[in-house]
Amino acid sequence: MGLFGGLFKKESCGVCGAEVGALKRKKIADGAICKGCAAKCSPWFDDFKGATTASIQEQIEYRERNKNELRSFELGRSYGDFGAVLISADGKRFCALGKSSEGFFSSPRQIASIDEVIDMNPDIIPVSDVESVDVDIRETRDEHKRTENGRQVSYSPRRYTYKYTFVVDIRTKHPYAKNIRVQLNNGTVNINHEGERMPWVFDSTRNLADMLSEVPGFEKQKEVLAGDSLGAKVVRGLTSMATADSYTMYGFNVTPSNRASVEKYGRYVDMANEIRAALEPTEA
Numbered sequence: 689m690g691l692f693g694g695l696f697k698k699e700s701c702g703v704c705g706a707e708v709g710a711l712k713r714k715k716i717a718d719g720a721i722c723k724g725c726a727a728k729c730s731p732w733f734d735d736f737k738g739a740t741t742a743s744i745q746e747q748i749e750y751r752e753r754n755k756n757e758l759r760s761f762e763l764g765r766s767y768g769d770f771g772a773v774l775i776s777a778d779g780k781r782f783c784a785l786g787k788s789s790e791g792f793f794s795s796p797r798q799i800a801s802i803d804e805v806i807d808m809n810p811d812i813i814p815v816s817d818v819e820s821v822d823v824d825i826r827e828t829r830d831e832h833k834r835t836e837n838g839r840q841v842s843y844s845p846r847r848y849t850y851k852y853t854f855v856v857d858i859r860t861k862h863p864y865a866k867n868i869r870v871q872l873n874n875g876t877v878n879i880n881h882e883g884e885r886m887p888w889v890f891d892s893t894r895n896l897a898d899m900l901s902e903v904p905g906f907e908k909q910k911e912v913l914a915g916d917s918l919g920a921k922v923v924r925g926l927t928s929m930a931t932a933d934s935y936t937m938y939g940f941n942v943t944p945s946n947r948a949s950v951e952k953y954g955r956y957v958d959m960a961n962e963i964r965a966a967l968e969p970t971e972a
């Protein structure tokens with residue numbers, strides 16, 4: 689049998705028995721399954737090559753039980769405008785979706801009720817299964833230029849639009865949802881900015897309380913604030929808010945014209961922090 693014979697040869701799905709051509713089946717360790725059966729697996733499951741007919745069957749049975757359990761999943765907190773992280777009211781379980789909407793015409797949005805996503809059957813994962821939570825803030829930027837004597841030249845200081853995407857990366861011990869990546873923002877957060885953004889590290893916020901506690905007494909604050917440590921920069925950013933027309937937040941120079949977008953950036957930073965606080969394993 690030649691190449692084409694192999695390509696068009698039908699094989700039956702090990703799980704449901706449907707006859708499927710090469711383009712409509714997924715290879716597993718001991719045969720193949722149809723796309724329909726593959727779709728019944730967890731959206732976070734990617735190890736089809738390491739799966740067997742028996743393990744897929746087992747997973748599909750688990751997925752049916754999961755869907756029933758979702759009906760009694762009491763939603764506590766909901767995060768994300770594109771993907772979603774849904775935390776149970778008791779804080780002990782969570783669900784995650786790569787995209788909170790299905791279909792071409794529905795747009796992703798924040799999930800208000802578990803009923804909205806029951807058809808997508810997100811896995812209910814015990815928080816105790818979480819191994820790590822990482823936040824990935826991806827940055828790109830475009831420079832704006834002006835035309836001078838027919839040439840494109842930079843403004844001085846340079847003007848940019850910084851663009852951000854916020855992704856939460858959750859690793860778990862769950863058998864079918866080991867690597868979860870959820871994008872929180874729907875559309876990039878675009879910040880118009882004069883000059884370079886100053887260094888700012890996401891991790892600094894989790895230790896904000898520690899950094900603030902390092903600040904010596906009030907009389908010494910001026911010296912401290914003049915310093916160049918990350919703590920001093922953060923404190924400067926916070927304390928100058930009330931007094932100055934322009935100030936620094938998250939390393940951005942905030943002006944009336946970009947304030948709303950920097951606040952939006954901050955909203956996703958807070959969101960990511962809350963997800964991390966809710967899910968991250970605590971060292972015992």
Ligand SMILES: [Zn+2]
Nearest residue numbers: 701704722725
């Ligand atoms: Zn099948």
